[in-house]
Every structure is written in C-alpha cells, then in structure tokens.
Amino acid sequence: MGKEVIKLEDIKRDFKVGSEVVHALRGVSFSIMEGEFVTIMGSSGSGKSTLLNTLGCLDTPTYGEYYLDGVAVRTMNKDQRATLRNRKIGFVFQNYTLLPKTTAIENVELPLLYNPKYSRKERYDMSVEALKAVGLGDRLEHKSNQMSGGQMQRVAIARALVNNPAVILADEATGNLDTRTSFEVLVLFQKLHSEGRTIIFVTHNPEIAMYSTRTITLKDGRVISDEYNGKILDAAQALASLPVEKE
Amino acid sequence: MNFANLFRIALKALSNNKFRGFLTMLGIIIGVGSVITMLAIGQGSKKSIQAEISEMGSNMIMISPGAERRGGVRMSRDDVQTLKVKDFEDIRDNCKYVTLVSPTVNASGQAVYGANNTPTSVYGVTQEYLDIRGYKVKDGDVFSDQDIHTSAKVCVVGQTVVDVLFPGGEEPVGKVIRFGSIPFRIVGVLESKGTNTMGQDQDDLMFVPYTTVMKRIQAVTYLQGITCSAISEEYTDQAIEEIGAILRENHKLKEGTEDDFNIRSQQELSSMMTSTSDMMSTLLAAVAAISLIVGGIGIMNIMYVSVTERTKEIGLRMSIGAKGRDILSQFLIEATLLSVAGGVIGVILGIVAAYVVKVLLSYPISISTGSIILSFVVCTVIGIFFGWYPARKASNLDPIEALRYE
Numbered sequence: 001m002g003k004e005v006i007k008l009e010d011i012k013r014d015f016k017v018g019s020e021v022v023h024a025l026r027g028v029s030f031s032i033m034e035g036e037f038v039t040i041m042g043s044s045g046s047g048k049s050t051l052l053n054t055l056g057c058l059d060t061p062t063y064g065e066y067y068l069d070g071v072a073v074r075t076m077n078k079d080q081r082a083t084l085r086n087r088k089i090g091f092v093f094q095n096y097t098l099l100p101k102t103t104a105i106e107n108v109e110l111p112l113l114y115n116p117k118y119s120r121k122e123r124y125d126m127s128v129e130a131l132k133a134v135g136l137g138d139r140l141e142h143k144s145n146q147m148s149g150g151q152m153q154r155v156a157i158a159r160a161l162v163n164n165p166a167v168i169l170a171d172e173a174t175g176n177l178d179t180r181t182s183f184e185v186l187v188l189f190q191k192l193h194s195e196g197r198t199i200i201f202v203t204h205n206p207e208i209a210m211y212s213t214r215t216i217t218l219k220d221g222r223v224i225s226d227e228y229n230g231k232i233l234d235a236a237q238a239l240a241s242l243p244v245e246k247e
Numbered sequence: 248m249n250f251a252n253l254f255r256i257a258l259k260a261l262s263n264n265k266f267r268g269f270l271t272m273l274g275i276i277i278g279v280g281s282v283i284t285m286l287a288i289g290q291g292s293k294k295s296i297q298a299e300i301s302e303m304g305s306n307m308i309m310i311s312p313g314a315e316r317r318g319g320v321r322m323s324r325d326d327v328q329t330l331k332v333k334d335f336e337d338i339r340d341n342c343k344y345v346t347l348v349s350p351t352v353n354a355s356g357q358a359v360y361g362a363n364n365t366p367t368s369v370y371g372v373t374q375e376y377l378d379i380r381g382y383k384v385k386d387g388d389v390f391s392d393q394d395i396h397t398s399a400k401v402c403v404v405g406q407t408v409v410d411v412l413f414p415g416g417e418e419p420v421g422k423v424i425r426f427g428s429i430p431f432r433i434v435g436v437l438e439s440k441g442t443n444t445m446g447q448d449q450d451d452l453m454f455v456p457y458t459t460v461m462k463r464i465q466a467v468t469y470l471q472g473i474t475c476s477a478i479s480e481e482y483t484d485q486a487i488e489e490i491g492a493i494l495r496e497n498h499k500l501k502e503g504t505e506d507d508f509n510i511r512s513q514q515e516l517s518s519m520m521t522s523t524s525d526m527m528s529t530l531l532a533a534v535a536a537i538s539l540i541v542g543g544i545g546i547m548n549i550m551y552v553s554v555t556e557r558t559k560e561i562g563l564r565m566s567i568g569a570k571g572r573d574i575l576s577q578f579l580i581e582a583t584l585l586s587v588a589g590g591v592i593g594v595i596l597g598i599v600a601a602y603v604v605k606v607l608l609s610y611p612i613s614i615s616t617g618s619i620i621l622s623f624v625v626c627t628v629i630g631i632f633f634g635w636y637p638a639r640k641a642s643n644l645d646p647i648e649a650l651r652y653e
C-alpha cells in the first residue's frame with residue numbers, strides 16, 4: 001500500500017449566515033493514498049467546493065482533523081497554511097485564473113516566486129518542464145490573452161504542477177471547456193496520474209468519473225458513496241473517437 | 248519570500264498597467280516638480296537679495312522724515328518737512344560713528360538732449376552719496392564742493408540716460424542736457440550697475456548737487472532724506488543713537504515725545520527683506536506641499552481601486568502560497584515605486600522648470616541638493632503612508648472570497 005496523502009476525520013464545516021447556521025460539511029471522513037485519481041461528485045450545494053477548500057488548506061474545518069502528507073492542518077495558523085499550500089498543493093480552478101497580460105512562463109513560475117529556495121534559473125527550468133508536461137513547450141512566451149480556453153487551462157495545470165505538490169486539486173477544471181477540450185484536459189490528468197501524481201477532481205459531470213480510479217459522492221455535506229472504479233476508461237481513446245469538428 | 252522576488256512581482260504588476268501608473272504618478276510629479284521649482288525660486292531670490300545688500304554695504308543708515316503732527320493731523324510723507332540742511336551738516340560735523348553722509352532730494356522729470364529725451368530721476372546729493380551706494384564714475388568726474396556751494400547746474404549721469412540721449416555714441420562729458428527747463432552740464436558718467444533684485448534699473452538716474460535740486464528744481468528748504476554710513480557694521484547701533492540724539496536736539500523734541508524722523512539701518516532692511524523672501528519661500532513651499540499631499544491621495548485612491556480590481560489576482564496569489572504580508576509588501580512596494588518614480592520625474596521637471604524661469608524671466612534661481620533629497624524622502628514616505636491602507640485591505644482579503652470575486 002502507498003503512502004496516505006490525505007486523511008480526513010469527521011470534518012465539519014459550519015457557516016454562519018445571519019442568525020442561521022449552514023452545515024456545509026456534516027462529518028466527512030476518508031483517506032486518499034498517493035497516486036489516486038479521485039473524483040468528487042455531488043449536486044450543487046452538496047459541499048464539494050467547501051471540501052476542496054478544506055483539502056487545499058484555504059479553509060479550516062469547524063470540527064475534525066485533517067492530515068495532509070502526515071501534517072495536522074487544523075492547528076496551523078494562516079501563514080503556515082500559506083506555506084503548506086505553496087509546497088504541497090497545486091490548485092486548478094474552473095476559470096483558469098491566469099494573471100492578465102502575463103506570459104505562460106511567468107504564470108507558471110508564480111508559486112516558485114513565493115518560495116525563496118529557488119533561484120531564478122531553477123524557476124525558469126522548472127516552469128519550462130511543467131509547460132512541456134502539459135504540451136505547451138512551444139508557447140512559453142504567449143500572453144494569457146493570446147491563448148484558447150484549453151491552453152489557458154493547461155497553463156493553469158502546469159502552474160499547479162510546477163512546485164511538485166503532494167496533491168493536485170481541481171474544482172470544475174473542465175467546467176468552462178467544450179467537450180473536445182474537456183477531453184484533452186482529461187487526457188492530461190490521466191497522463192499525470194500515470195506518472196504517479198495524486199489528483200482530486202471535483203465535478204458535476206458523472207461521465208468524468210469514469211476516467212478516474214475512485215469516486216466519492218457527497219450529498220448535503222455527507223459522503224453517500226465512495227467507490228473504486230473497476231473499469232477505467234481511457235480519455236485518449238474517447239478523444240480520438242469524438243467526431244471531428246468542422247473548421 | 249525574499250524582497251527581490253516581491254520587487255519583481257510589484258514591478259511586473261506596474262508594467263502591466265503603465266498608463267494608469269503614469270496617471271497615478273502625475274500628482275506626485277506635479278507636487279515634487281513644483282516643490283523643487285518653488286524652492287529654487289525662493290532660494291534664488293533670497294541669495295541675490297543677500298548678495299546685493301552685502302554689495303551695497305551693510306553699514307548704510309537711512310534717515311527719513313516722519314510722523315510730524317500738526318494739530319493731530321498726520322502728514323503724508325511728501326509733506327513732512329522735518330529734515331533740514333542743518334541736520335545733515337550737524338551729522339556730518341558731529342557724529343564720530345559716521346564716516347560718509349549725504350542729503351537726498353529727488354525729483355523726476357524729462358531729460359532732453361537735442362531730439363532725444365527720456366524720463367528719469369534726479370538725485371540731489373553730495374559726492375559721498377556715490378561712495379555710500381557704491382557708484383563709480385567711469386568718465387569725467389563727480390561735481391565738486393564748489394559746485395555744491397554755488398548750486399551749479401552740473402550732473403553725473405547713469406548709463407541708461409546716456410544710451411538714450413546719445414544714441415550715436417557721442418562723448419557725453421562736457422555736453423549740456425536739459426532737465427525740465429534747466430540746462431545741466433554733464434561732468435561725469437557712471438559705471439553701469441545693472442538692475443537690482445526688485446527689477447529697478449540702477450543706471451536710470453542723474454546725480455546733481457543737492458543744493459541745485461533744492462533751489463533750482465524744487466524750491467524747497469527741507470530734505471527728503473539723509474543717507475550715511477557708519478564707520479563699520481559693528482558701530483551701526485551707536486551711529487543710530489548718535490544721529491537720533493542730534494536730530495532730537497535740533498528739532499527741539501521734548502523728553503517723551505515721538506521722533507519726527509525715522510532711522511533705518513541696512514541691517515534692518517536686509518533682515519526685513521530676507522524675512523520677506525523667507526516668508527515667500529515658505530508660502531510657495533506650502534502650496535507645493537499641498538499639491539504633494541493631493542498627489543499622495545491620488546496614489547491611495549488608485550491603489551484602492553486597483554486592490555478591488557485585482558481581488559481575483561490577490562486570491563490566486565494567496566491560493567498558491569502568498570502570505571498576507573507578501574501581498575501587503577507587494578502593494579506597498581507598488582505604491583512606493585510609483586511615488587518614488589513620480590518623485591524622480593518631478594525632480595527633473597522641477598529643475599527644468601526652474602531653468603526655464605531663469606532663462607525666460609531672468610529670475611535668479613538656486614537649486615539645493617537638500618530640497619532634492621527632501622523630495623525623495625517625502626515621496627517614499629507618501630508612498631508608504633498612502634499605500635498602507637489599500638495594501639492592508641488587500642492583505643486581509645479572504646482567499647476563498649477573493650477567488651470567487653468577479
């Protein structure tokens with residue numbers, strides 16, 4: 001068995017809205033091993049984003065323990081969590097969130113800038129490496145507004161990869177993309193998974209779950225199912241079988 | 248997080264929005280520019296006033312008639328007739344702290360030679376007046392004691408008058424010109440002194456014996472003033488005291504009555520003039536400082552808008568590991584860079600403007616390194632001070648909220 005990258009113990013997250021309390025998470029427990037490709041599913045408002053924010057150390061649970069790579073997160077302060085995000089986590093958001101008027105390489109380099117360990121040269125080399133990994137080795141100097149949605153999302157994925165994180169968290173990473181581009185991104189995620197990366201992918205789309213190794217389904221802040229996928233589909237094949245779009 | 252990286256990030260963010268950066272800087276540019284120019288002008292005029300005063304001689308003393316009351320009516324300056332020739336003679340003969348002394352009776356009118364004429368002033372004085380005021384005779388000579396005694400119609404003319412009356416380059420000495428209806432023979436021509444700080448042409452005048460002005464031009468028996476110089480600057484006060492005593496005795500003023508004359512020393516005058524120009528400098532600098540503060544508020548305003556506009560960017564930076572203080576530093580550096588860059592441009596523009604003033608208006612200027620250094624310090628402080636609030640706001644954003652911001 002591999003290493004336990006993520007361990008949740010009875011995580012609860014309450015939000016106070018006015019005088020009412022919204023229970024976004026009502027006791028979630030699971031573990032994720034190194035190298036898993038997990039899809040988190042659930043209807044709107046079921047708590048997927050809240051869970052992902054917790055996993056990404058952007059948010060702290062109201063109750064329960066969370067261990068990331070063996071480190072207890074709940075007791076950490078803001079700055080420590082920021083450092084943890086910088087070293088152990090790669091985020092991919094639905095709407096790319098690249099810096100405007102900034103080249104691909106500069107966008108990818110960003111997380112490394114917040115880590116004093118890396119020299120200028122190391123930053124450059126690692127960023128080029130990450131962009132090559134997402135198939136954008138020839139687009140280093142393209143500005144974010146000169147790229148397609150799929151390319152921008154790939155830059156965002158490269159940025160999530162560049163610090164060599166323990167886990168990559170994606171929230172609706174294909175939500176803004178058309179079918180073809182979604183599959184391209186899925187192919188990329190499957191490739192990264194095959195290279196041994198741990199990926200957690202939040203989505204509405206049940207189809208996407210078929211390309212991952214495990215599916216956790218939430219409802220009203222609780223896990224209602226947690227299943228391993230017996231028959232993992234190959235996204236590259238699916239992409240190849242898509243009808244070719246007209247120019 | 249090291250400073251170099253933060254600096255790079257801030258620089259990058261600024262270069263992404265150059266035009267807005269420039270607009271933000273504009274207030275600072277204008278503020279610093281005007282501080283530099285204003286200070287240069289203020290300092291320049293102060294320096295030239297000081298230079299002029301020291302050239303005139305700091306031991307000069309001026310006596311003017313004053314505060315004569317007749318039945319409670321205060322007379323206007325021109326009607327005051329308290330200074331007499333005897334006052335002048337007594338000062339000349341009895342004051343041991345006074346070296347040079349001359350009465351002054353002035354008149355203005357038209358000087359005419361042939362077809363040329365010019366309005367000018369006639370100063371009725373003694374020869375010593377020229378020494379007190381630092382005038383030198385270039386050609387010919389000053390009039391003599393004999394001339395004073397006989398109220399001779401002779402004059403020493405300034406270069407401006409010569410230029411107008413003798414445009415052909417004729418030799419003026421020996422020629423007879425008219426002032427009003429009275430003919431004056433030119434006995435000497437003055438060396439040019441140019442204009443003074445007040446912009447007065449110091450060569451547009453004629454010196455004649457004071458007796459001539461009193462008898463032949465104005466037909467008066469009183470003096471407009473007496474100008475003298477103390478034996479040295481240190482003895483000015485004693486000289487003033489001595490003169491005061493003589494005049495009070497001459498004018499038969501009783502104990503406890505007000506003086507009917509004024510005595511002012513060059514020292515007083517100089518401190519009065521420098522304090523006036525100091526006040527002017529302060530005023531100018533204050534106006535300029537206000538525009539600097541307005542510039543700072545401009546920075547705060549734009550940084551504040553920029554924080555709101557870049558909420559998503561801030562959220563992203565936080566999600567990839569930027570700490571609150573990284574964000575704070577980034578925005579502070581941005582504000583300070585804008586402010587200091589504005590300061591640099593402002594200093595350059597200010598210096599250029601000061602030179603333009605110098606060349607176009609021939610106004611004396613003096614740019615001190617002190618004012619430049621001060622400008623930079625002020626700019627940095629303004630950047631940090633006015634950048635602080637928006638930067639603080641940015642660093643306190645919640646990353647989740649910020650990421651969700653559209």
Ligand SMILES: Nc1ncnc2c1ncn2[C@@H]1O[C@H](COP(=O)(O)OP(=O)(O)OP(=O)(O)O)[C@@H](O)[C@H]1O
Pocket residue numbers: 015016017022023024042043044045046047048049050051204
């Ligand atoms: N900051 C917040 N303040 C108050 N309530 C919140 C906050 N964030 C989330 N919630 C509530 O928590 C619940 C779960 O929200 P969450 O965003 O996790 O849902 P989701 O599964 O991601 O939905 P979707 O699929 O639409 O993105 C919702 O009822 C939401 O209203």
Ligand SMILES: [Mg+2]
Pocket residue numbers: 048049050
């Ligand atoms: Mg969501």
